[in-house]
Amino acid sequence: MSATQSFYETPAPAHLKGIWAWLLTHDHKRLGLMYFWAIVVWLMLAMIFGMLLRTELMSAGRTIMGPEMYNSLFTLHGVIMIFLFVIPAIPAIFGNFFLPIQIGADDVFFPRLNLLSWYLFMIGGLFAIVALFTGEGFPDTGWTFYVPFSVSASSNVSLTVTAAFILGMSSMLTGLNFITTVHRMRDKTMGWLQIPLFTWSLYATAWVQLLATPIISITLFLVVIERVFSIGLFDPLKGGDPVLYQHLFWMYSHPAVYIMVLPGMGIISEVIAVFSRKAIFGYKGLVASSLAIAVTGSLVWAHHMYTSGMSDVAVFVFSLLTYLVAIPTAIKVFSWLATMYKGSIEMSPPLLYALLFIYLFSVGGLTGLVLGAVGPDIHTHDTHFVVGHFHFTMFGGTGFAFFAGLHYWWPKMFGIMYNMKRAYIAAILTTVGFIFHYIPMLILGLQGMPRRYYDYLPQFETGNFLAGFGGFLMIVGLALMFYNLFMSFKEKVAATDDPWGGTTLEWTIPTPPPLHNFVREPEVKSFPYDFTEVIAQSQKEKK
Amino acid sequence: MEKTVDTTGVRIGMWLFLYSEVLLFGGLFVLYAAYFHRYPEFFVEGGKELDRVIGALNTVVLLVSSFTVAASITALQRNKKTQSISFLLFSIFCGFIFLVNKYFEWGAKFSHDIYPNSDTLTFGEPGLNIFFGLYYVITGLHGLHVIIGMTLLAVALWYVIRGKVNAERFGLLENAGLYWHLVDLIWIFVFPLFYLVL
Numbered sequence: 001m002s003a004t005q006s007f008y009e010t011p012a013p014a015h016l017k018g019i020w021a022w023l024l025t026h027d028h029k030r031l032g033l034m035y036f037w038a039i040v041v042w043l044m045l046a047m048i049f050g051m052l053l054r055t056e057l058m059s060a061g062r063t064i065m066g067p068e069m070y071n072s073l074f075t076l077h078g079v080i081m082i083f084l085f086v087i088p089a090i091p092a093i094f095g096n097f098f099l100p101i102q103i104g105a106d107d108v109f110f111p112r113l114n115l116l117s118w119y120l121f122m123i124g125g126l127f128a129i130v131a132l133f134t135g136e137g138f139p140d141t142g143w144t145f146y147v148p149f150s151v152s153a154s155s156n157v158s159l160t161v162t163a164a165f166i167l168g169m170s171s172m173l174t175g176l177n178f179i180t181t182v183h184r185m186r187d188k189t190m191g192w193l194q195i196p197l198f199t200w201s202l203y204a205t206a207w208v209q210l211l212a213t214p215i216i217s218i219t220l221f222l223v224v225i226e227r228v229f230s231i232g233l234f235d236p237l238k239g240g241d242p243v244l245y246q247h248l249f250w251m252y253s254h255p256a257v258y259i260m261v262l263p264g265m266g267i268i269s270e271v272i273a274v275f276s277r278k279a280i281f282g283y284k285g286l287v288a289s290s291l292a293i294a295v296t297g298s299l300v301w302a303h304h305m306y307t308s309g310m311s312d313v314a315v316f317v318f319s320l321l322t323y324l325v326a327i328p329t330a331i332k333v334f335s336w337l338a339t340m341y342k343g344s345i346e347m348s349p350p351l352l353y354a355l356l357f358i359y360l361f362s363v364g365g366l367t368g369l370v371l372g373a374v375g376p377d378i379h380t381h382d383t384h385f386v387v388g389h390f391h392f393t394m395f396g397g398t399g400f401a402f403f404a405g406l407h408y409w410w411p412k413m414f415g416i417m418y419n420m421k422r423a424y425i426a427a428i429l430t431t432v433g434f435i436f437h438y439i440p441m442l443i444l445g446l447q448g449m450p451r452r453y454y455d456y457l458p459q460f461e462t463g464n465f466l467a468g469f470g471g472f473l474m475i476v477g478l479a480l481m482f483y484n485l486f487m488s489f490k491e492k493v494a495a496t497d498d499p500w501g502g503t504t505l506e507w508t509i510p511t512p513p514p515l516h517n518f519v520r521e522p523e524v525k526s527f528p529y530d531f532t533e534v535i536a537q538s539q540k541e542k543k
Numbered sequence: 544m545e546k547t548v549d550t551t552g553v554r555i556g557m558w559l560f561l562y563s564e565v566l567l568f569g570g571l572f573v574l575y576a577a578y579f580h581r582y583p584e585f586f587v588e589g590g591k592e593l594d595r596v597i598g599a600l601n602t603v604v605l606l607v608s609s610f611t612v613a614a615s616i617t618a619l620q621r622n623k624k625t626q627s628i629s630f631l632l633f634s635i636f637c638g639f640i641f642l643v644n645k646y647f648e649w650g651a652k653f654s655h656d657i658y659p660n661s662d663t664l665t666f667g668e669p670g671l672n673i674f675f676g677l678y679y680v681i682t683g684l685h686g687l688h689v690i691i692g693m694t695l696l697a698v699a700l701w702y703v704i705r706g707k708v709n710a711e712r713f714g715l716l717e718n719a720g721l722y723w724h725l726v727d728l729i730w731i732f733v734f735p736l737f738y739l740v741l
Binding site: 109110113172176177179180183184185210211213214215217218219221222225229230231232233237238239240241244247248251 | 568679
């Protein structure tokens with residue numbers, strides 16, 4: 001067995017064969033790829049649901065489905081997108097694959113626990129599917145499972161909630177694994193301030209996963225308890241308080257927003273630095289802002305509840321804290337811009353996605369400030385404005401960061417390069433569709449169209465039609481993007497070890513990586529984003 | 544790749560996991576705090592219904608078992624395998640005693656018509672319903688953790704008997720012990736919150 005054989009050819013543990021080499025593997029890279037395929041399937045499913053929803057809304061009245069189907073579909077779209085795509089996508093795929101490599105390790109600290117996390121993820125997904133067909137109708141509570149409806153609904157909410165519970169467990173164990181890995185497996189010569197920013201962002205995320213997930217676990221557990229025993233902990237008739245449910249739910253689910261977006265920001269930091277051929281601006285600031293987002297992001301949950309009935313003092317405090325999160329986020333955006341300033345920018349699909357991320361995520365962040373302030377929130381609460389806002393952050397943010405990461409690391413993961421031209425066209429199509437899709441929602445929301453409504457007044461028809469049209473355009477763009485990526489398996493254009501001129505450790509090893517990642521001892525740079533060698537190399541090539 | 548086991552790392556992982564368990568109960572304690580603030584007088588009234596003797600007895604049982612688990616680890620480190628095994632058996636036995644006590648305690652409440660959805664609670668004071676609702680959920684979840692802890696101790700016991708866990712490699716026993724201490728620790732908070740509430 002030569003040292004340069006890729007991990008595709010070397011099963012771990014070594015005695016495994018065929019499909020078992022994947023299903024029982026301890027190798028973080030194989031697990032990353034297994035997550036990849038599972039998550040891509042979920043993403044496509046949820047995308048189709050989303051498209052059906054918007055098709056229904058394209059004209060007033062019944063278009064393609066009835067109101068109950070509509071409620072179930074937006075629940076499914078939300079549950080799948082949140083729990084099976086946005087939360088796990090970047091940590092589970094790229095985190096598993098690249099975190100150990102970026103810190104010079106040969107695997108995560110608990111490889112078997114990592115395998116267990118994958119199985120929990122799959123079981124959670126399976127439960128979510130089984131839940132659809134075992135109750136009276138599909139669950140239609142929305143992804144937030146608000147009481148009292150989630151307790152009284154006749155569909156199989158218990159199983160859906162259990163699915164979310166198991167998925168939470170999977171994400172928590174992944175977080176636990178990453179924290180231990182970063183602490184114990186890091187190359188001896190790599191100090192804390194030599195860790196690449198993607199790994200830093202995963203580390204901050206892992207803490208949020210670990211600290212916030214148990215809260216959702218217990219909350220969902222209580223929903224099941226209420227459904228089975230009807231104790232009445234959230235039932236006003238029996239002395240309970242439904243608003244407490246909302247507190248517990250958002251205590252997790254708001255930090256979860258940062259679980260979703262922090263790893264994405266990590267990807268953007270990598271991509272922007274590499275394609276600007278310039279040391280990242282404010283490395284320490286970026287690290288500190290990741291941690292600051294993780295901390296302050298955990299203290300703002302009640303801004304989802306301004307209209308639920310809270311004291312004015314609480315509303316004021318949560319509004320203030322919400323505004324504080326904007327500071328570290330802005331630090332990140334300005335650092336990225338300052339990195340590009342006077343850099344020698346080289347356009348590439350990952351960079352294009354990163355730039356689109358900055359733009360779309362900024363819109364998402366700024367509309368978030370509208371909602372974070374109490375006055376405008378009372379006006380826009382539960383309207384399409386909110387839908388537009390969080391799609392700008394979740395999809396325009398995390399989604400586009402995921403695509404950037406996909407195009408950035410694709411050659412390293414699979415050893416093949418995709419078609420650049422098609423990648424550009426797909427990115428632009430998706431973005432144009434995106435803007436047509438979500439800007440109308442922001443406007444509709446300001447005009448007063450509520451979210452989650454099956455039907456609407458005639459004056460909202462133009463906006464909804466435009467949104468639907470944009471949705472189709474976006475789907476075409478995304479389809480083209482995946483077509484392009486998957487075609488690379490057929491076209492088989494081999495990728496070099498370092499196609500982009502990256503400086504972090506994953507670009508110093510063979511493509512695709514060998515089983516133990518490093519053929520020789522990793523050389524840790526004193527600063528991870530030192531591009532002098534890359535620039536010198538490219539100048540030599542020009543001569 | 545065979546490497547020496549990084550026991551510190553394993554321990555960090557375990558502590559992180561325990562942290563998440565504490566937060567799991569933390570969510571319930573938040574509920575307790577909010578409802579105690581709303582219904583202080585009924586919490587006091589409900590607390591008087593609970594049997595302090597059994598509660599105190601259970602506290603002692605758990606504390607003793609925590610000590611014996613720690614003793615069993617020390618015994619194993621000093622290569623006294625038999626002693627370690629007997630300490631472990633005793634700890635598991637303590638867990639069993641705890642559950643038996645809990646069974647009688649819950650049984651007594653049931654016979655007084657105090658359980659979720661019973662007439663007394665459903666048509667009585669909402670505050671009392673919440674108190675006993677929380678009582679059942681929290682002690683129930685804690686009981687579940689006692690069972691999990693006993694299972695972990697039993698697994699550790701099995702490996703100690705087979706010699707896979709020994710004076711050199713005792714990480715599994717140590718982690719099972721940590722988990723058992725956590726079960727104990729949570730009870731230390733649950734006990735005064737329900738039994739000794741003013």
